[in-house]
Amino acid sequence: MSHFTTVETKINDLVALKRALADLNIQFTEAEVNQECFVKGYQGQTTGALMSIHMSKSYDIGVKVDAKGNVQFVADWWGVETTRGWAEEEFIKKVTRRYSYHKVMAEIQKRGYTLENEEVKEDQTVQIRVRTWS
Amino acid sequence: MAAKTDIMFTIDEAGNITITVENVKGKDCTSITKELEEAFGIVVDRQFTSEYYQQAESGRVSIKLGGE
Numbered sequence: 001m002s003h004f005t006t007v008e009t010k011i012n013d014l015v016a017l018k019r020a021l022a023d024l025n026i027q028f029t030e031a032e033v034n035q036e037c038f039v040k041g042y043q044g045q046t047t048g049a050l051m052s053i054h055m056s057k058s059y060d061i062g063v064k065v066d067a068k069g070n071v072q073f074v075a076d077w078w079g080v081e082t083t084r085g086w087a088e089e090e091f092i093k094k095v096t097r098r099y100s101y102h103k104v105m106a107e108i109q110k111r112g113y114t115l116e117n118e119e120v121k122e123d124q125t126v127q128i129r130v131r132t133w134s
Numbered sequence: 135m136a137a138k139t140d141i142m143f144t145i146d147e148a149g150n151i152t153i154t155v156e157n158v159k160g161k162d163c164t165s166i167t168k169e170l171e172e173a174f175g176i177v178v179d180r181q182f183t184s185e186y187y188q189q190a191e192s193g194r195v196s197i198k199l200g201g202e
Contacts, residue, residue, distance in 0.1 A: 010174075010175035012175070093147070093148050093149065095149075096148065096149030097145065097147060097148065097149040098149075099149060100145045100149040100150070100151050100174075101145055103151075103173070103174060104143045104145065104151060104174075107170060107173050107174075108143075113141065116140070123147065124147045125144060125145065125146050125147065126143075126144070126145040127142060127143070127144050127145075128142070128143040128144075128145075129140060129141070129142050129143075130140070130141050130142075130143070131138055131139070131140055131141075132138070132139050132141065132166075133137065133138055133139070
């Protein structure tokens, strides 16, 4: 029986995802072209994925991309939580939050918007104000 | 003469993005947000000021990326 469970996300930009992981000080390995890297799970079981996020010595979270281009995270979430202390929801929330920041910044740059102001509110909400001319 | 448009991106604790466009007429506002929506993900909420249909000045779009 496989202990790996897949979680769907709306993450579709791997560059922004890698920046988010770096912000959170999480190590990861990327597969070579046309290859897969190992994702470790319960009792040394492995599965293949595009990227392997190293959450602890014995547990990884795999990154797969679905037909629509959205990222799926595959892991033995129990093992990740037990060894790293991050539940599945917490991991998704932390990564998505940093991902959204980098995705917004990338779009701002791509569209040539001028950054006016960036602020982190007390409730951890991030506000980014830009200006454009049309 | 060029018109300036201010755009505010708000990212909440769960990673949901809200885009608020200011100083722009209704239809242009929709075209600005539409491109951004496509880049980010699905839209869960779309609000316009009551003046939207009569040369509105701002609009807001919320994009859900995080969990429930």
